[in-house]
Amino acid sequence: MQKSVxxxxxIVVSFALATISCTKDVxxxxxxxxxxxxxxxxxxxxxxxxANKFLVEGHEVLNLKDSVNIDFFQDEFIVDYLVKAEFxxxxxxxxxxxxxxxxxxxxxxxxxxxxxxxxxxxxxxxxEVVTQHIEVFEGNSLVALKNTTKLVFTLTIQPGEPxxxxxxxxxxxxxxxxxYLNIDSLL
Amino acid sequence: xxxxxLFFMLISFLSWSQNKQILYGFSEIPQSLLxxxxxKVTNDWYFGIPLLSHIHVNAxxxxxxxxxxxxxxxxxxxLKLGKAIYSMQANDFxxxxxxxxxxxxxxxIGSSYxxxxxxxxxxxxxxxxxxxxxxxxxxxxxxxxxxxxxxVFDASDFSARGELISVLHxxxxxxxxxxxxxxxxxxxxxxxxxxxxxxNRGSFVTVNGTNNFYDHIFNLxxxxxTSGLSAVTDDNVSSDKVVSDIKKGLFLGGSLGxxxxxxxxxxxxxxxMVDGSLQDVGFIGHSKDVExxxxxxNYVFEGVNPIFPETGSGQTAEEYWDEIxxxxxxxxxxxxxxxxxxxxxxxxxxxxxNYAFGKKRDKECNCLPDDDGYQNAVxxxxxxxxxxxxxxxxxxAYFFRRIFKGLQAKATYTxxxxxxxxxxxxxxxxxxxxxxxxxxxxxxEYQNIYNAQSVSLQxxxxxxxxxNED
Numbered sequence: 001m002q003k004s005v006x007x008x009x010x011i012v013v014s015f016a017l018a019t020i021s022c023t024k025d026v027x028x029x030x031x032x033x034x035x036x037x038x039x040x041x042x043x044x045x046x047x048x049x050x051a052n053k054f055l056v057e058g059h060e061v062l063n064l065k066d067s068v069n070i071d072f073f074q075d076e077f078i079v080d081y082l083v084k085a086e087f088x089x090x091x092x093x094x095x096x097x098x099x100x101x102x103x104x105x106x107x108x109x110x111x112x113x114x115x116x117x118x119x120x121x122x123x124x125x126x127x128e129v130v131t132q133h134i135e136v137f138e139g140n141s142l143v144a145l146k147n148t149t150k151l152v153f154t155l156t157i158q159p160g161e162p163x164x165x166x167x168x169x170x171x172x173x174x175x176x177x178x179x180y181l182n183i184d185s186l187l
Numbered sequence: 188x189x190x191x192x193l194f195f196m197l198i199s200f201l202s203w204s205q206n207k208q209i210l211y212g213f214s215e216i217p218q219s220l221l222x223x224x225x226x227k228v229t230n231d232w233y234f235g236i237p238l239l240s241h242i243h244v245n246a247x248x249x250x251x252x253x254x255x256x257x258x259x260x261x262x263x264x265x266l267k268l269g270k271a272i273y274s275m276q277a278n279d280f281x282x283x284x285x286x287x288x289x290x291x292x293x294x295x296i297g298s299s300y301x302x303x304x305x306x307x308x309x310x311x312x313x314x315x316x317x318x319x320x321x322x323x324x325x326x327x328x329x330x331x332x333x334x335x336x337x338x339v340f341d342a343s344d345f346s347a348r349g350e351l352i353s354v355l356h357x358x359x360x361x362x363x364x365x366x367x368x369x370x371x372x373x374x375x376x377x378x379x380x381x382x383x384x385x386x387n388r389g390s391f392v393t394v395n396g397t398n399n400f401y402d403h404i405f406n407l408x409x410x411x412x413t414s415g416l417s418a419v420t421d422d423n424v425s426s427d428k429v430v431s432d433i434k435k436g437l438f439l440g441g442s443l444g445x446x447x448x449x450x451x452x453x454x455x456x457x458x459x460m461v462d463g464s465l466q467d468v469g470f471i472g473h474s475k476d477v478e479x480x481x482x483x484x485n486y487v488f489e490g491v492n493p494i495f496p497e498t499g500s501g502q503t504a505e506e507y508w509d510e511i512x513x514x515x516x517x518x519x520x521x522x523x524x525x526x527x528x529x530x531x532x533x534x535x536x537x538x539x540x541n542y543a544f545g546k547k548r549d550k551e552c553n554c555l556p557d558d559d560g561y562q563n564a565v566x567x568x569x570x571x572x573x574x575x576x577x578x579x580x581x582x583x584a585y586f587f588r589r590i591f592k593g594l595q596a597k598a599t600y601t602x603x604x605x606x607x608x609x610x611x612x613x614x615x616x617x618x619x620x621x622x623x624x625x626x627x628x629x630x631x632e633y634q635n636i637y638n639a640q641s642v643s644l645q646x647x648x649x650x651x652x653x654x655n656e657d
Contacts, residue, residue, distance in 0.1 A: 025258070025259040026253065026254060026257040026258055026259055027257060027258075027259040028257055030256075030257055030259075030264040031257075031264070033263075033264045033265065034264065034265065034268065035265050036265075036328060036329055038327070038328060038329060038330055038331030039330070039331040039333040039334065040331040040332050040333060041331075041332060041333045041336075041393070041400075041401065042401075042403065042488075042490075043396070043399040043400060043401050043403065043488060043489050043490030044399075044490050044491065045399075045490050045491045045492065045493060046398050046399040046489065046490045046491075046492055047492065047493060048398065048492075066493035067493075068491050068493060088400075090400075153493055174398075174399045174400050174490075175399070175400075175490065176399070176400040176401065176490075178333060179331075181331070183328075
């Protein structure tokens with residue numbers, strides 16, 4: 001008698017567990033549809049030079065040039081997921097001379113991949129002349145960006161009122177990059 | 188980054204707790220002594236059927252359920268993912284607890300006419316994991332920092348620990364007098380694997396800067412400690428070696444620790460009873476195969492400042508840039524150490540107040556009713572477990588019934604971090620000397636197990652011998 005009750009009990013319990021623990025329709029393949037679209041912003045370069053920086057041994061130089069080696073854009077994560085980028089450059093000029101900012105982007109073999117430039121007007125009364133430039137990297141220019149390992153910045157002073165040790169004003173450059181990512185896989 | 192995303196997803200799936208509210212106080216089942224070494228003993232001796240005497244799995248999430256995320260409802264998965272990320276808080280957690288008894292037994296000792304003491308012993312394996320939802324990391328990965336200027340991302344949001352241990356234990360239970368029983372259980376822990384990262388500090392924030400558009404401020408103090416992990420992570424290790432390492436760890440070959448449980452039962456009068464216990468007051472000293480990883484440092488990044496040539500001789504910003512790279516490398520450089528460390532076991536506190544009623548009317552026998560003479564009991568139980576961020580609590584109301592000889596049932600209603608509608612049910616049946624028990628909770632959720640905030644299941648077989656079978 002007791003044995004049959006026990007058997008009966010086991011059957012009832014397992015049957016109950018098997019039937020009541022049902023599930024509704026789920027689809028784990030949805031994980032493959034994942035798309036994260038974060039947008040990151042990062043500072044790039046900044047420059048803050050007084051007018052007399054353009055004097056070398058008493059003589060005016062027209063070009064200030066410098067380069068930055070960077071392997072960030074070749075990172076596998078960036079190569080895979082970066083779909084768009086924007087460089088925003090902003091200059092504030094208080095020198096009574098116009099100037100041009102040129103950015104040249106080179107790959108590992110020193111081949112020019114992309115270049116862009118913009119100009120700022122002079123500041124006759126040393127008030128702030130603010131100029132903004134946004135360079136968008138999409139399509140071919142995005143490919144160029146992902147090849148880039150070196151950035152060369154050139155600041156070229158346009159002709160005008162000569163600069164001496166006491167020439168007032170300065171050039172300020174701020175820049176940031178906006179990086180649009182589409183992360184569509186987890187592995 | 189990719190592996191971080193994967194980790195978020197993984198812990199969302201593995202959403203599991205460790206309250207055994209149905210087993211607690213169920214004195215007909217010998218394993219209830221593991222929850223309260225000072226519980227009532229109702230047998231003279233028993234042994235658990237090896238590997239089958241106690242199987243326990245318990246899983247819970249205080250946040251989004253598997254169903255919320257993966258229901259085949261035609262809704263955009265990424266919208267559901269976003270909703271999950273925004274609706275969960277940094278204190279939401281996922282836990283898994285699993286126990287498997289390898290062997291167990293117990294026997295009464297004392298004078299032959301009054302066996303008022305009881306020795307129980309055994310060995311079980313336990314897997315315990317808790318991971319908190321790393322909210323700020325998830326937001327940063329989901330949105331980026333552009334829309335979060337001035338938002339401080341808290342590095343302490345990442346908090347998780349997991350351990351695989353075996354426990355060898357011996358318990359002593361003494362019925363001091365008719366009303367008071369107390370007990371203590373000594374435990375030797377053998378840590379097979381441990382990974383924990385519960386003391387992360389620091390933050391990342393992007394604020395408007397002076398020299399450039401922004402200041403990116405990194406202030407990080409992150410640490411992950413592991414022991415016994417290289418047995419499975421090392422590529423060169425064969426699976427045979429892994430199995431043998433785990434076997435060795437199981438039988439006291441791992442990082443050793445000590446602990447104890449203590450508990451009591453006090454009969455206030457014939458019908459009212461209180462009991463309480465503390466479980467797992469103990470530590471494990473991790474000394475074997477320890478690898479710790481740390482990232483620590485402060486850095487403010489405001490971009491690269493090319494030093495234009497002083498003399499036009501072609502001097503570049505290289506040096507400056509190298510310096511920045513070094514700063515970043517220093518900041519994110521992972522320090523690997525092998526320093527031994529100690530972890531505390533999650534302490535559990537149980538307490539209950541019980542009222543028994545409804546005497547069995549036995550027409551044939553006119554024997555003296557013992558304290559098992561009541562057929563029903565109701566009561567309130569409290570369970571608390573110490574967790575890395577804050578203790579978790581559960582409150583249970585129950586109804587216990589002896590259905591007939593050798594068959595007892597207990598139904599519970601539990602309020603906890605997971606839900607306010609947790610109904611549990613357990614049965615213990617004795618056929619001769621064989622005892623079988625099974626218990627599960629969250630019955631209301633079984634219509635759709637994927638939508639359950641937590642599920643818990645225990646079952647086991649014992650061979651129980653009672654001199655005075657009632």
